Structures are given as structure tokens and as C-alpha cells.
Amino acid sequence: MTALRIDASLGDPLGEMNLYRAAQDGHENAVRAILDSTADCQDLLNLAETVNGWTPLFIACINGHLTTVKLLLKAGTEQGMCDLAGWTEKEHAVYRGHMKVAETLAAHEAGDYRDPASTSVLRTGMVRPGKLLKCALHSQTRTSSRLIPPEMTPTCCWTQDDNSHILVTLGPSNTRSDLEPVEIFERSSDNIFSMNYETTFGVMIKAGDTNSIPAHCIELPMPGNLINKPFHFAVGDSDNVNLVFEIFRKVYRSDESSQVIGTGIALLKSLGQGLAPNHESLIRDFTVPILENGSMIYIGSVTFSVLVVTLFRPPNASLRASPGFWKKDGSTQIVGHRGSGANSTARTNLQIGENTVQSFLTASSLGASCVEFDVQLTKDCFPVIFHDFLIMETGGDVPLHTLTFDQFMHLSRCQAPRGDLLSSAEVRYLERNKVNGSLRPKRRSHSVNTYDDYRSQDLVERMRFTDEGMQNNIKGNLRGHSIQERSSTLEQLLTQLAESITFNLEIKYSMLWEAQDRGMELYAMELNFFVDTILATIFRLCGNRNITLSSFSPEICILLTCKQQTFPILFINKAGSVPTGDVRAGSLQGAIEFAKAWILAEIVMLSDAFVMCPRLLTYSYAKDIGLVVGSYGNLNDEPDCALVSVFIVGNSQSRSTQSDPLFLPIQAEAGLDAIMTNKVRLISETLARAKS
Template sequence: MKFGRNLSQFTVPEWSTSYINYKALKKLIKSAAEQIKAGQDPDLAGFFYNLDRNVEDVDYFYNKKYSEFARRLKLLEERYGYSMEGRHPLEPEDRHDLREALLDLRYHLRRLQWYGEVNRRGFVKITKKLDKKVGAQAQKRYLETKVDPTPFASNERVFRSQDRINAWMAIITDQSKVDDKASDDASSTHSSLSLKRGSARPYLNLPTSIVIAVDDALRKDDTHVLLELLETLKVTADEAGDTVYPRVLRTLIQRSILHRSRAVLTLLLTRVDTLEEDDDINRRNCLHRVVISIGREQPTTDSEPAASMVLNFPPETTRYITPAAPPTLQPPRPVVKEEHMPQQLARDDSAVTHFQFLLDSLRHDQHESLMAKDLSGRTPLHYAAQYGFKVVCEVIIEHLIEWGMFDVSDGIDGPLWQDNDGWAPLHLSVVGGHPKTTRCLLDAEKDNDPSPERSVIRKQIPKSSAVLALATKANFIDIVQLLVDAGVDINYQDEQGETALHVAARFCHDECAQILLDGSEDQKADTELAENTYSWTPLFIACVDGCLSVAKMIISAGADVDRFDSSGWTAKEHAALRGHLEIARCLAEVSPGPPATELDFSSSTPNLPGSESSSPPSQSSLTDRRSNAPGPTSGGSGLRNTEPIKTFGHRYLTDESMILVSLGTMDMRKPLETVSLDRIPMENAHATQLDTSLSMVITASGAHGEPEVIDLPVQDNISTEPIVFHTTDPSKVRLLFDLVPTYAGSKEKIVGRGVALISSIKPTVGSHRINLKGDSTVPIVAANTLEVIGSVTFNFLVITPFKHPKMSIAGNQTYWRSMSSTMVIGHRGLGKNMASRNSLQLGENTVESFIAAANLGASYVEFDVQLTKDHVPVIYHDFLVSETGIDAPVHTMTLDQFLELGIGRYRHALPGSVKAGDPPGDGPRQRSMSVGGSEYDPAELTEKIKHTRDFKKKGFKGNTRGEHIQAPFATLEELFTKIPKPVGFNIELKYPMLHESEEEEMDTYAVELNSFVDTILKTVYDLGGGRDMLFSSFNPDICLLLSFKQPSIPVLFLSDAGASPVGDIRASSLQEAIRFASRWNLLGIVTQAEPLVLCPRLVRIVKESGLVCVSYGTLNNDGNNVDSQVAEGIDAVIVDSVLGITNGLIQRQGKGDRTPGLSPNPSAVNDQEADSAKGAVTVPTLERTNQDSLSPDAIPPALL
């Protein structure tokens, strides 16, 4: 689990600075690991000192917050405890007040619970990382002595408080089945006056007739009747205590506001000295409650269209709990989309006019109530801004100005206006996404304090700069512009060193980025400000997260594109490594990057440009998939020395099958939730077990293996870390997905379970065929009610053992021989066929092409193997065979059908073919078929295949007469028998992934994976004795099967490295290829050459990971590109231009120099000879008059 990278997802935004500083602690561990690697003793005193301070800070903050919430709960118990415990029914108004208060308090307690749980998990993870990287063995002792004794580690007090709240909510639900809307205290229209009640209010022994009469007077706005009744109420209240009557009057004021009885309201306001209610649950007065009631009743219309991703939820979801999800910043409120917005709340709205009347009716000594702060330190203006009601803010501000109470000398966001957590009304308006309200507040400040030093003052308020970053994150374009114009510090750096421009680059909010870069007259965004961990500027963030548009903006703004981060890598290298090649190309146009240098593997790796040290740059900043603050992922440890390449065979399956289970989808194109749990209505929250942090425990019945515990919500890319089980009979395995409370202390407390039967979860599509859609979804059933409460999506891969009498691993068999130079591998033989007319090419993937490549210096030849319908391995590159005139997958054709397509065309093209009716005899000698001479017209084939996908895409078809030197199709067996044993084989297993089958518009099924691999392995072990061989595949699952089924032939993972869009995340970038190959102990990777050509130093990353590095692609046909990779130590290059590249490498190493990696002739071939060689491949090279393999003597002398 990548805790650091996902920490920001679990933090309560207001408390984000009070969490464990995971990033800094991880950096200290990395420094210690590097000391060990360098042979030094690590100094851990500094780490443990910082770790202790983190524990103390978290514990202090947790206890402070809990004390605040516990005090509120105690107030509730004092006010309502007797009624709740005695089961005496509460009046509707009290019921509503209490329910709202309980929901609000539990909301905050849940946030505190998450705070404690996330921080405890952070200390567990960081101490585990310390043990793993440094070998300190300190986790168990530290957790037991320093972390577990703290209150935040157990959350026991929070759980007890939540249990108390849940019990009370159950009583409230039983007492009244009110609908959701009636839960708002301001919307209640019950006629019962809250005077006769239990301990919720002072008990008044009033006849029912008096109660009804008072309520009737309030409804009818009858001041005469009310005056008479007040005398009776005062007498009764005075008997209950001196402070009772003022409380009764304030209750009547609240009821008159509800009924909008203006005359009665005016009367009552003259009878009370103050509107403050010390016994109120939240210490709010009637002005607070009026604004809150407007906010709860009216959906806001002040929201940005660009903010839909943050605010896009219908009103009914505001009364639901999302299980196992972190709480949100804003308390629930109704928000609607722009297209469904009602008419904006206006001045003449009854709620607004009545609120204005209330303010106008206040006496002078009651004016201070408009600035009164509640328990959270918020005024009525805070709630008006939070709910996004511009007109209510205007009304409040106008009265504050009229009463001389609108002090903005320190800014509208100054200390005077901040609540207990430092949030001013302006901040709440910003994070709520309310541009009109934000403008209203800023305009009010400007009109009432037009100080020219305002921008200077604003820079002294870090909270305003912090909300600028939040607005940028939410893509509140209009609000970002307002804040920039208002002088908020654009270049403010938070504790992580990040600015708002870093945030814009991370989330690819280009409009916000442009606003920040444009800035104002006084300031503009500084593109060179770097965050603290890796010294990444915003350009680095854009490159790491793949945001091309923001990267271009930052480059245009004059950013330093040649800058190195703290690990010694450039932004271009970060982009290329992570598959963002468009960004890398863009940077390459403006910066050539650091020069490639010669590698001397006998000593240290090359120096970093501009560095005096002989140490290579650290990998630490390259290990993260994304830039997500506030912490990087766990990954590489910044190792200094190159890991040794694997030399001996690996562990493989012998008797048992392996089952790999991956949570989530492998298709990165799908926005699919891994574990989806149904929402819980607030009314039922007291009875659910899902209102807590949850984990999923994955086990397998009928198989053995360690259970895996995954904390929810499931993090991104968890699908790349499968869970491993072993079994003798996969058909009897059942996968169990158990939902348990994360910190219940036992995995036996199951909340829900999902079950999948391996034998039947995937539908069959025929004998030895499987569906390429690997995702499976099963429901999760509640343990107590057996109701479906959600679902879990997963993938699984079954790998069965392969056995062959010739398969063994001997002591002298090695994976990879030590090499002093780069090997050349011929692509599909002598090179893939292209549309170029510069020379006539040998047909790709043919015997002749392979032999020619070997004789021109190729150490290995690379070819593609697929299975026919009758499971025979054949050599063919494309998934679809278009020679038929239709697009037919190889696995739908028998061997005879497949070979006939090649033999039939070849037979027609032979020089000896004659037309029917021609007399036999000594006619003129036929010319080579490389030039022509037969009566077969290539245009016929072109006409036949012109409607196929491959022809439409490329405009030609490989190995076709007229375009290339044609030869028949071949089988794998034929290659083993006809190509000399000294020629090594790079056998690419061609198996479609889901996105490839969709691109080719194929049916999404193929040969069953185990059958596919077993068939090819049998042929290889039957015929491949004594030959050097490599396996490779673009399909990650094929690589896994090849690796676990046999121990002696190395496996390379092929990757496009971001050059083309893919569905499987494992195939999406060079970084993911390295992760995958390292995770599964593969020999190495074969990457598309472009990332290495753009950034040759990335070769080091592969090699320092202990992997062989090979590249392929048309860029390798340029000798300069190959030279730059060779200079960094690449192990092999797959090329089309075998002769040219081989000759170039020989010239580079010196005339007449022979190396183990190359098999050239002693003398170099000059350009004239090379051009002659291109035209010298004639019939003797290609004619197949017998079935004997071609010898090197058959190759024309010019090629030798």
C-alpha cells in the first residue's frame, strides 16, 4: 500500500497541517538507507527525535479536539439527558434540535476518529519502512511504548461517545417518524409550543389551554392576546427560577421568526436584554439560526460550472453517509447543478425580507448579536458565506456598516473575522465555490477600506493563500481570478513548499494555471519555487502527472527546463519515464538535456552533469507514480550501485497451481470503484456497522496463502500488487472478500462477505478459449441482515505448472552472459517491412530474413509467435490475417489454412511459374522475383486486401510481392530446424490484451492462457536444445506464465512505454515496466526506444533496478540514437537496419574489434559496399527449391 502518496486523500483539510509529517520522516529513512549502502553506520537519532515530536504533536491536537467535542456532548447530556434516559418524549422542536446537534457532533467525531486512525496507520507504516530499509527492528517496540498508549491510537473515548450518540439517535427515531425535511428546526410547523417539556427547558406547569393560546397568538401575530399571556408566563417562570423567563422569551422570539409574525417579534425584542443563549447547544442566537435555516431550506445558486466535480451531488445525498469514506470539508447542504438552478435568492424573497426586518428591529444594545460567535467561533456572516447566499451577506454587511461594526482594517480575512480554526467568511465562500459571494465580500472590503497597502496586508494572512490553493485544486476559475486580483500571495508556499501553481499543475487545471502565471501588476507566479521533498518546481509536477497543457504554459513563462531536482533528474526525464512522451518531446525541442556519457561498468556510473561527485543521481524522486502531496510512494530506496543482473534460473511451479488475485480493474480506462458500498441513510446510521473505517480481508478456501488485509477506501493502482495463493486444484477454490472494521482488533468480526467461485465466475467461450475481459464483480452481503450492501471488483489469473522431460536448470546454465558491448537483434528477422521504396526488403518473419540478419551481425533474431486454431505455433506479427481479403484472427484459422495463404501466394510468384497453354521449352531466363518476371500481378493482392484494417492503416502489407521479397509463412518448428543453432531466438509471444482486441475490432476472446503458453513451451523444449533463447511479450500475464512455468529461459517484458495508448496500467510506461519486471523477477524489459532516445540516462534506471535493458523501434535505425543508448550501457537494441547499426557499432569500438555481443566481419563495410549489398539479395538467397536450411554461404559476398 502506498500510504504516503495517498495520505492527502485521507486528511481532513482544515487539519492537514496537524498530521504526521510522513514525507519528512520518509526522507530521513532514505538518507539512512543511502548511508548503509555506502558502507556507513546510519545515524537514527535524528529520525527518532523527529518521530517522537510527531507523536507528541498528533496526540496534543487529538486531545484538544476531543476535549472540545466532549464538552459539547456534556452540554447535550445536561440539557436532554433526563428526557432521553427516562424515555420521556421530547417536543418536536427539541427533537429536531437534538437530532441536528447529534448529527453535527457525530460528523466531527467521525473526522476525529479518522484523524486518529490515519495517523496511527502512518506511524505503523513509517516504522515498518524503517525496519525494511534500515533493518532497525524497532517497529514493535516503538509502537508498544510510544504510539499504542496514546488516546489517538485506540480511539476508545471517541467510540464511546459515538455509541452514546447512536443510542440517542435510535431513541429519537423511535419517538418520531419524521421526514428528512422536518429535521430542520426552521422548517417545523408543529403547533406545540416548547414550554411544557422535560429537562430540555425549564419545566413550566402550564395548562394545555394556555400553551395553545400562546401558540395561536404567535401564529396570528396578535400582540394584544400575547401581552396578556406573557403575564401568566412570567409568574409561572419566576417560580421556576430567575433566569427562566428570559429563556422563555427567547424561545418565543424563535417561534415568532418561524411564523414570520412581525408585530409579535417587535414586541418580544423589547422585552429581552440580550439575544445570546448560553444554554444553547451550539451557543447560537436567533440570528445564527435564521441564516442557517435559509441555507438549509434554499439550494445555493452561487457555484461555478467548473466546480461540478466538487459540488456535483443532488440534495438527497446530503442525508447519507458514505461508508468507509473520509469526511468532506463542507457540512451537508443542498447544491444543484446550474441547469437546474431555481431563480436566485433575491432581496424581495420572504426569507430575506423577514431577516432584514429582524435586524432593523434590534435595539442598539442588541446589535452586538450580529457579530456574536457561536461554539465554533463563527458569526452569522460565516454561515451566509458558507452557504453561498450573496444577498444575505449584503444585508449583514450593510447593517454592520450602518452600526459602525464593519472593521476591515486588517482585511475581510483578518483575525477579527476568523473562527476558532482560522476560517474567515471569505475562506468559507472560497472553499464552497461561491464566486458571487466571494466578490461581494471582497468588494465590501475594498469599498470600506480602500488601502493601497491591501495586497501587502493580504500576504500576511497565510490562510488566504492556503484557500487560493484549495480553490485551484477545485478548479474554481472565477474565484482564483478574484483572489489573485485581491492581492492574495500567489507564491505562498505551504509546509510542503508547494504553491498554488504546483496544485494547478498536479490536477491539470490549465485555466487556473494561466491566471496564476499572468498574475497581477504587483505579482506573478514564480515558476522556480520548489517543494521541499524533491525540489520539484511546478514544471516537474506537470511532467510527473502528465499535464501537457500546463507544462507548455510554464515553459512559455520562461521556466528553467534544464533544472535538476534534488535527486539529479530533469523534468524531461520524469515525463519520459512515466510515459508522458508528448511532454518529453515538447521539452526536447527547447532543451537537449544532459549529455550522454560513456559507461564504464568496471567503476562507478557516470557523473551527474555539473556535479563533482562520482555518484550517479539517486532514484528516489523517480519511484513515485504521481506527485500527490504530501508524500511519495514507497518504492526504490535511491540505491547508489547497480544491482547485479540475474544469472541463474528462478523459482517455478512444479506441482501446485498459482492463483494471483488483484483487486480492482486492470483497465485503467475504466473509472471503476474497486469496493463499492451502498450509502447509509442518516436515520439508520445508529443501526449500521458500516459507519466506521473498514478493511477488506481476502482469503481463499481450497488454497493456501497468507490472507491480505486492504484498508478502505482502496487506493489507486492496487491492481498491480496481486495476492498470491497456491492450490492443487484451482476448480475447487473459492475467493472470500470479508468486510471487517479496520481497528476492531480481530479479523473475525465480519460485517459483510463476497464470495467468488474460481470455476464459474468467468463465462466459458468454448474449449481452450477465454474471454479477454478479466474483470469480475461479486456482491457483498451483510452478515447480520443478509442484504446486499455493496460489491467488489477483482481480477484473477490461474497459472498451472508445466512439465517437460528436457526442462531442467543446470549449474552452468545462466540467464545472461556478461557482455562488454551491446548486442544487435534483428527485428522480425532482417527488419520489419515498411512502405519505403529506398530498397527492396526481405519479407518480415520469414526464414530467409532471419538467416540474412544473422549473417549481417545480429546476435539474436526476434519474431512473433501465435497459435492457430489447431494449436500450432506459427510466425506472424499481426493479430489479423488480412491476406484472405478479410480480417481473420490467427487463432480462427487452422495450420493448413494459414500456410496456404503464404504458400499459395509464393507459388504464384515463383519465377518458374508459367501461364496455362504456354509451350514448354528453352524460353528466355526468368529474372529474379525480386525484380519481377512472373505473370502474377501484385495488384491482384492489393485489390483483394484493400478493405482490410491493416492495409487501410499502413497502405501496404508486409511480405507481399511487389512491395517486398516474398517468402512463405513459417512455423516455429520450421525456424528451429532451418536456422543455424548459433543464431539466438528472441521469441515474442503475441497474445492480445483487451485494448488491443478492441482497437483491432476483434472478438474479445482468445486461446486460454495456459494452453497458449504450454503449447509454445513444448515446441521450444522439444527442439530448442543448445540454442540461446529469450522470451518476451507485451502481455504482462503471458510474461508471468512464462516466468512461473519454466526456470531456464529468461523472460523480458515488452512495453510501448507510453508511445501509444494502452488499457493495462502495467504496460503504460517505462516506470510501470520496471515495477512489473522487478516485482516478478523477470530478466529485464524491452522498451520502445523513444524514452531512451529522448533521455538516455533512463537506461541507468533500468540497469540499477537489476534488469536487462533492451530497446526497439524505428528510432533505433538511426545510428546516433543507438550510440546515445550504448553510451549509457544498454544491453541490446532491436533494429530493422541490422547491417547499418552493426557496422556503426563496430566503427565506434574500433576497426577489427570483435566483441561477444556482435558477430561482424573483421573489416568494416563502407557506404558503397553497403549500398551494393542492398541490391544484391537475389534469387540464390531466397529460392527454396529444397527443404534444407540456408547456409551462410548462400548470402552474397557483399553482405559478408
């Protein structure tokens, strides 16, 4: 292009110039060539298309092209402008989960907008007001300050009945997979692939061989990602259902009906075979071959994911609906993370021991509106309170769901203040201090002393070759590092803690990408069995307690909202902090669309997103559709970051001139509904002082 001396600023009537299109697709060489061939590229860099008001930097940030963003910043593109909806480039990047891009933008502007006392670019969340775009054309303006919510009908719209529900999504749910939803090859023995502009192909999906269950059809190519729009089949017995995929050909303006050219069948029961009872693979994507009707020639394949929701009958169906821990007066609620805080090797505060009864009582007494804790199942189906998927105290990376309840509690008892068993370190301590081996050193039940340091050292040595131990990342959940009680069960918490203490139960279930990244086995307990066991305990023992259920797993949230309507559901999201394998789990945008599709009550995002771009609390339309919004993460332990998330000081500035006809007021008045923190007292007092 540059060799032919084509004007790099040429574009279409909507103002999409060649540089814009290269940045949109992440073509780094093309971007570099255009910039090198343009004598004065400043006007070109800051020229925006007219539909959304996006410059090349905007579109590169939106699509997550990090290298292209760096090229444009190095070339001198202006940063911090607002598009026609009032959004900045950084807000678009954070909203879509491109945190590396957002951090690059924050670092680039840090010289002008970072607090000199700060060492973190995450504290640069305020927006420069009053910056307007120079658009290629001024024929179209828009002054909306929010993104327009996508039209989306709630997916969970069926009534509870005695049926099981099969949810089928075309295409892989794992975004790390490169499989196409439908692949068709021209290998036919007939001329079935001859087509003109009026010929289309499509897929018909059936559950079973009868016509009693309605089929679903979709034309090809598919309209984007359908992860939040699965095809729904209500069946009596899901074990005996076959999924039938028919590829059809249709010619418009023709008297011919749709012609089925190939068929594939998936036996639903066989998809989960090969594992122990009540267990299943974490891989939920399957591919079936499509065989041509008649000749049986292989002509393609269909890849799909499937989720089965079985009936749950609560043991106490007369329970009143739980209102959730948030209040209607607009005040921000403090949630104690794992009680009074997660265990840490840092010695900056007293650690009671995460997920223990004493920790929950402490958090409640310090002002927490709610205590959060993690629930998992042992091998013999006891709900226990524990955060990590892997039990390192065994000396290896052992998944919790492979241990029985007695085995799990035995490990916990060895760490408790009055353990019954002697470790090798204890034996050395007793011999050194000439103490009778049948007696324990007399000490206060929850004190930490030299004796406990020996036990802690013994456990650290035992975990030396675990995955966390090899990375020097063993957290302080050991005697000698925190005041650690024995691990608790869900039944203990529901029966021993006062009903006035509100619970947020995070249901821990490993997702495929988590298991892959941690080197875990790619199987777990069967989802319905797992959820039903925990729900049965909650319904049986909760009484009048206010309870909210939450999970990082989209599948767990779907099952929870389909099986019961008594307790509100929270979806927790990584906000792009780590590369996930699920489009729903990796961004604020994905969380909002997922929560709306499944009628969830709240989304809880990693606090980095809101600290970096606090206006997203209002600009992302989450509250417009009735969602409660909360945050979690280490930044919520820092008072100034918590205040940024809750009280956002902003202003609006207008500027109207002949050269800049667009009036884009910037408003920043928003607040989180809930903050999950490890330092309940510090953050509670900080927010109270700020309000007064």
C-alpha cells in the first residue's frame, strides 16, 4: 500500500481509515508501515470514525491488541479522550477484560496522573474531563453516557417441574479450543453442495427420535458466540436421550422444502462414561461426525457443549426467600472474606485463621454485614469449609474431593491447638524439653509459641515439593503463622453460629481452565450431585438465616438458579486478571451478559477493574438492569482504594465550539453495593469516617 503511495488517511464514508482498520485487526506490520510512511500522522492518529467516535487507539484497546496499542502510543496518539458514549480507551479495555492493555495505558499516562506517593498504576482511575474527539465527519452525534444494553431474553425462563433440562450450545465453551461449531466438507457423492446466492445451510438439533420434544434450528454461519443462548430441551429422563444434529440445505424462492443432507448422533449417557459413580469429566465439549444421508460418507462435524440440569426437591420447601445481604438504602456493605480475612504470610495484622468459627465471629463483631466462606465436598459427600482445591498438607497436591471426611479432618486435627497426634517435630520438641510423651505442654488453647513453631516448620517441610511449595507460595494457614482452629463443616456453621450472622456461601468447583493451569486431573464430582448435596444441607439447617450463594463457575450458578429460587445467586468474575478459558468468566462485560441471561442477583468483580476505572460502576449499565455490584481482591484491603470504589469524586465540564460541536458531559457518581475485604475493621472505620 505504501509502495503505491496510496493516501493512508483514505477511508469509507463512516470514517474508518486504513490505519483504523489495521488497528482493528491487530495487523502490527500494516500499522507500522502506515505510520512510517506518513509525514505528519498526528491528525491521522486522533481521527475517529463517526458511528461510535473511536480512534485507532480505541479499536485496538477494544479488541485487546496489546502490541498495536504500544505502537500507537509510541507514535504519539492522544490518550484519555472520550468517545461518543463518554467512554475512554482504558474503560473499554477494562470492561472487556483486557487488563494488560489497560495497565499499559495507565503506565503511559502515569507521569501526569499518578499520585507521586503511589507505586501502583492501578491508582490512576480518574478520568480527565472535557476532552472531545475530532471526528472525520460530524454528520452523526450521540450523547448517551452509557453503552446500550444488548437485547437478551432471560435464558432461565421455564417453570420448575418434574423434568430434567438439557442445555446445548453449538461451539466449544472452552475459548482455548480452536474447534469450529460446524464444519462441512465437499465430499458428497451427489451435488448437494451446489449453491447460489439464495442457498443456505443450517443445523437442526433434536433431543430424541420423537416429535414430542420441539427441535431447534439455526442457519449458518452462526451469529457470534451463543454461550448465553443455549438450546433448551425439557425431558423426562436425561440418561436415555440422544442428541440428533441434522445439517439441512434450503433454497429460498423455491418450492422445495429443506433437504437434510447429513446427520450426527450423540448418546448423552455415553458422554460421561469411564468415571466412578457421581463423577464426570470437566471437559464438556464434544464433537460428533456428520455422515451424508444414504451414502454414509463423512462430510463434516458438529462441536457442542452440553449441561444437564436435574430436578432438586428441597427438604424444606416452605422457607421464606432470603433477601440477600445488601440493603436498599444505598449504603455499602462490608463482607468479611473467609471470615476476618484470608491467611497470609504477611504479619501486618492478627490472623485468626481463615474459614473458622472464630474468624466468622470476629468478622461479625468488627462490623461485617456478612461473612463469606468456601464450601466443598469430601469424597464421602460431607460439605466442609475449605478454600483450596488441593490439600498440600498431605505432602502432595491431593484434590479435596479425593479425601474422605475422616481423612480431611485428621489433617486439620494435626494442625489444631489441641491435636491428638504427635508429628516428628512434636516428638523432637518433647525430647528436647524432657516432657513426658503422653502429656502436652501446658499452654493457652489459642496461643502461638515455640512449640507451635516446630509444628509449623514440620508442615512446611512436608509441603516442600508440592506445586505451591516449589513456587515458595505456601500461605500462612499453619500453626505458628495464625491462630488456627480445626476446619469446620457446613453443618457446624449452620447450627452453631447465631442466625443473625449473614452467610455468603461460595461453592467451590474447579473449572476446566483452572484444572489445566494447576496440573489437576480433569474430572470432579458430577455437577448435579455436587450442588444437590450442598443445597440439601442448606435447606435442612438454615432456619431463618439470611443466605446468599455464589460461585466463580458459570455452570454452578446456572444449576443454582434453575434448582431453587429461595437464595439469591452471585457470580464472581476474574475481570481479566488471568487468562480464563470461558468468555463469561474473564470480563465485566461477560459477567453482566451472563448474569442478565440467567437472572442472577449480583456480580462480584476483582477490585482492580473498579479502582482503575471507577466510572464503570455506572457506565456499564449493570445497575440499570437491576444487578447488585460488589468487588473482591487485595486492593479492597487498602483504604484509599476502597474509597475509590465506593465514593467517586467527579465533575462535568462542557465545551462547545465550532470546531468541537459535540457536548460530552462526564459524570462520575457511583458506588459499590458490597466490598469483600480481609481487613474488616480497617475498611469499616474508613468508610464510616468518609461518610461523616
